[in-house]
Amino acid sequence: MASTSSSSTTTQWNPNYDVLISDSEDDDDETKPNYKGREALIFVLDANLYEEYERFSEALDIVRKALISGLLVNSKDLIGIVFANTAKNTDPYEASSLDNIVVPQNCAVFLPLRELSKSIVEHYLRFMETVEQEFGADYGIVGNGGNSDFSAMLRLCINLFENAGYNLVSSTLVYLTDRATPATPHPKTSNLYQRALQKAKDLEGKEIEFQVVPMIDEFDYEPFYKEFLTLVEDGDIDAFEPRNPEELRVLLSDRKLRQNVLRRSLGRFKFSLGPDLLVSVQYYNYFKARFMPRKVRLLRKDNSIVQQKRVIMVRKQSQETMDIVEEQQVKQSGGWYEINLGEMSIRITPEQINRVRNLHAPGMMLLGFKPISDLPENWYYKPQNFMYPDDKNISGSKRLFRALWERCLIREKMAICLFMRKRKSIPRYVALVPVEAGDSEGNTSRALLSGDGFKIIYLPFAKHIRDIDFANWNSMQNEAPEEGVQVFTKVVGKLRTEFQSNSLVDPTVEALQSNILALALDIKTDNAGLSGMPDTKRQDERIAKILPRLNEIFGEDAEVVKKRGAADSSGGNAPKVPKVDVDHLKDIIYIKQLANNDTLSSCTIAQLRDILKSHFDVKAPSHWKKQDLIERVKNLIV
Known part of the structure; x- marks a missing residue:
């Protein structure tokens, strides 16, 4: 038979850079991103911005860039636009879409959650052309710079998310305003203030991300926005650190850069720090990878799609005639591999092979520490990843992860680990280099995306490293000492x-x-x-x-002297003059004489093209050079 086939004062991870991922039933399985749903984004523009029209115009321009960028990158995303603190409730684009939604007072829906299309973008562009003159009459502002019920606006946005009609993989609410202390949405002692904080817990429970994008550089988050954002992110109010408003505006306008990349987990695993000491972590890409279409294999005859199936066939051959006597198909679990050692036959089943391939469960094991200075600046071997804690599987993972990160950062050490990212993969040695937000020079946008954490650098084996002597490489042309x-x-x-x-x-x-x-x-x-x-x-x-x-x-570089062109009697450069008589080119006999005397090179490229067109009715391709045109004329004459 044969077959084929340390001490730390921080009590938890920084909530500003925290990552929230839905739980998984199997901890050992690789968590793949959920691409079945769509991303939804609602822009809420404070109508009080209209009093300072430059800020209002900048906010509208941010939304315009996000619409155009989203239309070019991923038109399946859902985007909505809402105006808050308005005196009138004007009908939105496609007003019938709000039949099941009650729009509160002092709010106006300009665009419900819709797929991006050319008509939607054009509708918004037409609105921007007349907004300066007509916004006050069409929408207005509540009182003299007053503020409406903030919780009612949040309830409207939650209803828009829930009635979107699609499975949403992420929901983001962006509030653009310039009103800070003392003009917070509501006084701290009012009931509306407490109602707004209750809606913050609703956003946190429904996994809706809330962002405040100030339209001024000096924005005070005290007291409302600091407490509100802390409740939405379920973080510690003492660890709250406001972000740079200018950077937030830049990131918001370019949706090609930021598509909630921190929510795109490549996988989760357990990080073993020692005997009976585990930390639950996940790792990510720096940026979301582009979607590429799958390759489709077609038959040349009828263009039908080629379908491949893995089949295990068992054949029995006759020892005399070597013909196949018996043939049957078996399942993958029922097949085997056979090895003949002399007269002994050994069969290995797929289950035995899988047990050998799955000697280690997916995870990471700490081996030791090394100075960061021992690591070269770049390993051109494998793209790097980022690692963050996950406190849902193992309680206290964030605290221990933060302590390890701080100690490595203070002592300038990197952790050397053995990493097996998924089942049936090859274990690799990696270096965990601590990186804090904003450490890269002039790289503030990257800090907002990555935050504090460990950078996973894959260490190459000896077979991946090539020793090249650049001093002696290509020595015939390289004479550098x-x-x-x-x-x-x-x-x-x-x-x-x-x-x-x-x-x-x-x-x-x-x-x-x-x-x-x-x-x-x-x-x-x-x-x-x-x-x-x-x-x-x-x-x-x-x-x-x-x-x-x-x-x-x-030595010093020698300055190359430019060649001077031939000058005519007037002092200027002489124009290029054809070397043949233009009138005689209309005679085919004259052209044959040029070809026989091998003097067609005296014609210009334009003249050669004209010869082919007028005498031989041949249109020369634009990429042909002069020598190609000459050869073509000679071949046609012969």
Whole structure:
């Protein structure tokens, strides 16, 4: 038979950078993101912004950018727009969609939760054209800068989320305002203040993310917004740290960058710190990966889809004629692998193989600590991940994780661990490097996305490392001395910049976006190439101390003298004159003489194309060079 086939004063993790993920029934299974639902986002604009129209215009422009960016990236997302503190309740776009929703006073729904489309964006753009003159008459403001019931606005947004008609994988409520202390939504001693705090617990229970985006740089969160946001995030009010309003506005306007990336868990596992000491953690990507279409294999004859199935066939062969006597199909669990050792036959079942492959459960085990200085700046081996605590499976994981992170950060140590990310995978050695928010130079947006945590760096094995002698590499053309190579290594290190999707963009994608906006929405953008490139002056300052050393090793660069063009009698450059008689080119006999004398090269490219078109009715492709045109003329004459 044969078959084929440390001491820490912090009591919990920082709630500002906390990550909330729904629980899983199987802790050992890899948690995959839920892509069956859709993301919903409601913009709530405070009508009091209209009193300072520049702020109101900036808020409207943020929403415009988010609409256009969402339309280009993922039009399946649901976006709604609500105006708060309005005197009138004007009918929204598609008013019939609010039949089952009671809109409270001093609130107006401009756009219910809808899929993004060209008509919706155009409707919003038309609104922006007349908003400065007509907003006061159409919507108005409550009293003289007064404030309406904040809890009623929250109840309206919750009803919009619940009546969206789709399974929502995430719900976000963004409140754009410029009213801080003392003009909080309600006085601290009023009943409306307490009702608003009760709605904060409702948002936390329904897993609705709430964000306050101040339209002014100096915004005081005391006392209302500090307590309100703490209740929504279920965090400690003493650990509350307000975010930079300017950064929040930048992140909100670019939805291509931020799509709730911290909620996109790659998997959860248990981190073993020692005997009977486990911490529940999860790991993430820096940014959400792009969705790519699946490959479809088609037959050439009828374009039908090729379907592949894994089949295990068992065949019995005749020892005399070697013909197949018996053949049957078995299930994967019923098959086996057979090894012949002399006269002995050994059968191995798939269950035995799986037991060998599953010697270790998915997880991470701490091996020891090393100084961070021992780690090279970059391992070009495998993309890095981020690790955060999860207090739902093991109580106290956040506190212990925070203590470990702080001690590693203070002592500048990294943890060396053995990591097996999922079942049937290969265990890998990783380094956990502590990273705190805002430690990267000028990288404030990345800090908001990543926060404090451990960066998982995959350590390569010996087979992944190549020892290349750059001094002797390609020695026929590389005559640089060893000290010159070392100096240029320092230059490259000084000029190296970390890739950020919010600052360095793909010029092809930017050009495509510009063309789409121009054709679909009649919006012309200035696309001057890559935006957010590193500052050249700053780069010059970084390598200023190394430049004298370069001149000592390689010498001064010789300045290349430009060639002067031939000048005519008037002092200007002489234009290019054809070397053949243009009138004679209309005669085919004259062209044959040029071909026989091998003097077709005296014709210009335009003349050669005209010869092919007029005499031979041949249209030459635009990428043909002069020599290709000459060869084509000769072949046609012969």
